[in-house]
Amino acid sequence: MIEQWFPNVNWEKMWTATGETLYMSAYSTLFTFVLGIGLGLLLFLTSPGQLWANKITNVITGAFVNIFRSVPFIILIILLLPLTNLLIGTMRGPDAALPALIIGAAPFYGRMVLIALQEIDKGVIEAARSMGARTSTIIFKVLLPESMPALVSGITVTSIALVGYTAMAGVIGAGGLGTLAYLEGFQRNRGDVTLMATILVLVIVFVIQFIGDFIVNRLDMR
Amino acid sequence: MIQLTNVQKTFQLSGSEIVAVDDVTFTIKEGEIFGIIGYSGAGKSTLIRLLNGLEQPTSGSIVINGQEMTTLKGAKMRNARQKISMIFQHFNLLWSRTVEENIAFPLEIAGVKKPERQRKVKELIDLVGLTGREKAYPAQLSGGQKQRVGIARALANDPEVLLCDEATSALDPETTNAILDLLTNINERLGLTIVLITHEMHVIRKICHRVAVMEAGKVVEIGSVLDVFQSPQADITKRFISQVTDTGDTDAAVAHLQQETPLGKLVKLAFIGERTEQPVLAELIRKFPVDVNIVQGNISTTRDGAYGTLVLQLVGDVAVIDEAIAYLHANEVKTEVLAND
Numbered sequence: 001m002i003e004q005w006f007p008n009v010n011w012e013k014m015w016t017a018t019g020e021t022l023y024m025s026a027y028s029t030l031f032t033f034v035l036g037i038g039l040g041l042l043l044f045l046t047s048p049g050q051l052w053a054n055k056i057t058n059v060i061t062g063a064f065v066n067i068f069r070s071v072p073f074i075i076l077i078i079l080l081l082p083l084t085n086l087l088i089g090t091m092r093g094p095d096a097a098l099p100a101l102i103i104g105a106a107p108f109y110g111r112m113v114l115i116a117l118q119e120i121d122k123g124v125i126e127a128a129r130s131m132g133a134r135t136s137t138i139i140f141k142v143l144l145p146e147s148m149p150a151l152v153s154g155i156t157v158t159s160i161a162l163v164g165y166t167a168m169a170g171v172i173g174a175g176g177l178g179t180l181a182y183l184e185g186f187q188r189n190r191g192d193v194t195l196m197a198t199i200l201v202l203v204i205v206f207v208i209q210f211i212g213d214f215i216v217n218r219l220d221m222r
Numbered sequence: 223m224i225q226l227t228n229v230q231k232t233f234q235l236s237g238s239e240i241v242a243v244d245d246v247t248f249t250i251k252e253g254e255i256f257g258i259i260g261y262s263g264a265g266k267s268t269l270i271r272l273l274n275g276l277e278q279p280t281s282g283s284i285v286i287n288g289q290e291m292t293t294l295k296g297a298k299m300r301n302a303r304q305k306i307s308m309i310f311q312h313f314n315l316l317w318s319r320t321v322e323e324n325i326a327f328p329l330e331i332a333g334v335k336k337p338e339r340q341r342k343v344k345e346l347i348d349l350v351g352l353t354g355r356e357k358a359y360p361a362q363l364s365g366g367q368k369q370r371v372g373i374a375r376a377l378a379n380d381p382e383v384l385l386c387d388e389a390t391s392a393l394d395p396e397t398t399n400a401i402l403d404l405l406t407n408i409n410e411r412l413g414l415t416i417v418l419i420t421h422e423m424h425v426i427r428k429i430c431h432r433v434a435v436m437e438a439g440k441v442v443e444i445g446s447v448l449d450v451f452q453s454p455q456a457d458i459t460k461r462f463i464s465q466v467t468d469t470g471d472t473d474a475a476v477a478h479l480q481q482e483t484p485l486g487k488l489v490k491l492a493f494i495g496e497r498t499e500q501p502v503l504a505e506l507i508r509k510f511p512v513d514v515n516i517v518q519g520n521i522s523t524t525r526d527g528a529y530g531t532l533v534l535q536l537v538g539d540v541a542v543i544d545e546a547i548a549y550l551h552a553n554e555v556k557t558e559v560l561a562n563d
Contacts, residue, residue, distance in 0.1 A: 132303035
């Protein structure tokens, strides 16, 4: 039945490509989560009236975030080729896509983290200060747990965007379902291959969204 | 215990200077419940935040338990804050933590080990009457229960001072009374000094020993609650007191009475403490040939005794009325003539 509908699909290639897409999405999501939270915290804590209020750091971080958020991803990949070569030692393959994916997504996620942190009731931070909490305690025991549902739903959205980015990373030969759909499907005029790759991307996106929603529901006690 | 000397706090707001606390000097004694009352914007929120270093004064000195607070920094300030805890109008609990985890939070900050933490948390939950709700999240609690968690959390590190920032202003009257009873109980059992700010005279009357009245950053009146109730000096103090004593229609009743029987004198009597329980009026009627109309009467209780007012119309011979008023004075009843015939 499936063979009949998708006569040109090479399943071995299809699964390898799926694996590569998952690999790139998972690693870039992980690093984006960590870096984005770092950036978001820096933006939040250095903003006026906060614990590390510092105009210069705030403006520089904000500018950095805005610049990397605005550069179209496809251009960012090309601009970052020398850096990729330096970090990974190659410009091809799934690993080579990671720096561009992370640098493209982390500032985007950082903004989401900032919004999540701004949603926290200021009184809770004041209460922690009144108990004699140090800043690190406030970060790890107040700011992050209190904003966790928003942080998780933010990383869910970002992660789904990253799945899309991995397809674009195909231009530098990153592999994955995007490359497969383009090279094997579109260029050889095999519609069934493109369709199958699209279905698999959709499945990945739905699974990510489901997991994200599930975690948010479990975390949110408000 | 707490000594404020010439404390000043100014904020710079878009070029203009706002004086939030203006040259405030007073002392709070160990173990007392000290109330600060004022309308919003009077500077009381800023003042209470100066006491635990959440705000730093522009000038002046704040000494708590022999320690100058205005120069404390870093770890020393954090350690001092563990002994000066605070409860809030909107409770400020962590929604992501259960009741017991919220109460354990200050203990985690103080570096208390887990078994000791658990023991202390259980003790505090019993103290504030939340047994059985340990695993509940703040979202599942009522306002009064949330404030109980706030109080338990504030008591976790055995503080010497408890600061209450409008702690009952978000609660209904019944819950307010329950929380005030709990605070009185804690004050008596633990000997804790409590400083509370409020805009409700009811709170001051019910639990405070002494009160400071604030207006536009200044303390305009300070004294024992009973004294301030008996003889308020500042206009704002009189307004606050009328919050709890006025029935609202005294003026109308007085005007009406003067129209109906334009005779005699309208006299307002103030009874203090034991005087409220003695039959001064009955004796007055027996001794002097005057007619007595009761216009309005009222009694308020403070924690140091009762305080009552009574408005009378005395009708009769002018000389006899004067004698009767002199008799009241002799019996330590304050009288004030509101209107002559």
